[in-house]
Amino acid sequence: MAKSHRKLSEDEQNRIVAKMLKEQKERQGGYREQALKLFPWVCARCMREFEGKNVRELTVHHIDHNHDNNPADGSNWELLCLYCHDHEHTRSIQEDRADVSHSSPEEELLSHSPFAALADRFGKKPENQ
Numbered sequence: 001m002a003k004s005h006r007k008l009s010e011d012e013q014n015r016i017v018a019k020m021l022k023e024q025k026e027r028q029g030g031y032r033e034q035a036l037k038l039f040p041w042v043c044a045r046c047m048r049e050f051e052g053k054n055v056r057e058l059t060v061h062h063i064d065h066n067h068d069n070n071p072a073d074g075s076n077w078e079l080l081c082l083y084c085h086d087h088e089h090t091r092s093i094q095e096d097r098a099d100v101s102h103s104s105p106e107e108e109l110l111s112h113s114p115f116a117a118l119a120d121r122f123g124k125k126p127e128n129q
């Protein structure tokens with residue numbers, strides 16, 4: 001009784017993972033090459049120009065941050081140098097955080113605290129007394 005015959009062997013798993021990684025790499029390599037053909041080798045932020053070996057520092061940024069969205073016309077791509085690319089992503093993380101802070105845990109705590117409820121009660125003047 002081969003109990004494991006429905007499971008993938010470790011070998012098969014490794015092969016599948018390797019295949020996925022290879023495809024991912026090919027896909028990424030594909031759009032980078034396309035973008036480099038499509039756009040001048042200039043960082044869209046700091047306008048630094050690239051040539052030859054330097055071009056390794058020029059990366060493809062996905063404007064909608066979706067790496068699977070690769071239209072052939074390059075409308076979702078932007079060439080950014082490593083530094084500006086890094087900055088671009090840090091900035092968007094900070095923007096995300098700013099959004100979250102609209103309902104900060106402190107605010108939540110305060111509005112749910114018994115003290116806030118007490119203050120509310122004492123703050124109101126009884127109308128009939």
Ligand SMILES: [Zn+2]
Nearest residue numbers: 043046081084
């Ligand atoms: Zn740059």
Ligand SMILES: [Zn+2]
Nearest residue numbers: 060061062085
């Ligand atoms: Zn990016």
